[in-house]
Amino acid sequence: MTVSDVPSIRVLRIGQRYVRDERTLTHLCLVSRALGAESIYLEDAENDVLATLDGVNRTWGGEFQAKLGASWRSVIREAKKEGRSVVHLTMYGMPIQDVVPELRKLDKLLLVVGGPKVPGRVYHEADYNVAVTSQPHSEVAALAIVLHEIQGGEELKRTFVKSKLRILPNPRGKRVVEN
Numbered sequence: 299m300t301v302s303d304v305p306s307i308r309v310l311r312i313g314q315r316y317v318r319d320e321r322t323l324t325h326l327c328l329v330s331r332a333l334g335a336e337s338i339y340l341e342d343a344e345n346d347v348l349a350t351l352d353g354v355n356r357t358w359g360g361e362f363q364a365k366l367g368a369s370w371r372s373v374i375r376e377a378k379k380e381g382r383s384v385v386h387l388t389m390y391g392m393p394i395q396d397v398v399p400e401l402r403k404l405d406k407l408l409l410v411v412g413g414p415k416v417p418g419r420v421y422h423e424a425d426y427n428v429a430v431t432s433q434p435h436s437e438v439a440a441l442a443i444v445l446h447e448i449q450g451g452e453e454l455k456r457t458f459v460k461s462k463l464r465i466l467p468n469p470r471g472k473r474v475v476e477n
């Protein structure tokens with residue numbers, strides 16, 4: 299995959315403050331960042347989530363951003379305006395293994411994941427409703443698998459610019475160097 303083949307992938311997490319789940323939000327941010335998305339839109343989040351993400355960016359590099367406060371409607375509207383395809387992850391959608399050849403042809407995507415409750419409108423606004431098995435599980439797992447399937451494993455080879463620390467992979471123990 300050359301640089302120009304790298305798709306621009308953003309993530310939207312639908313969900314409001316009245317359903318608090320800081321740990322899941324943090325994991326969505328970390329998985330998005332590690333697996334090749336450029337940013338995540340959170341309708342709402344506690345400062346702890348942003349502080350964790352800031353710390354990770356400072357130590358491990360990259361330019362991943364969390365954007366707060368925009369409604370899911372406005373994020374999807376803006377995505378469509380700029381020609382970004384909206385891919386909603388839901389157990390009711392079409393199997394990822396069937397749609398991934400089509401998704402790999404897209405250069406700009408917005409991956410949408412839900413929380414405990416997803417408004418029915420989202421299913422109609424999406425260009426694709428995509429399932430990672432037709433069984434209920436987790437938005438974190440579904441997101442990771444879809445990011446991996448779309449990028450065909452290229453996301454595993456990415457490096458992160460301006461990191462303070464870098465891991466030297468080791469079969470046993472930990473090796474970390476300063477940059």
Ligand SMILES: C[S@@+](CC[C@H](N)C(=O)[O-])C[C@H]1O[C@@H](n2cnc3c(N)ncnc32)[C@H](O)[C@@H]1O
Nearest residue numbers: 387388389411412416429430433435436437440
């Ligand atoms: C805990 S589930 C709740 C789903 C909720 N009952 C609904 O209205 O769809 C939270 C999110 O995980 C994701 N998810 C869960 N299972 C999935 C699956 N099998 N395939 C794709 N995404 C899934 C979806 O994005 C979903 O909105």
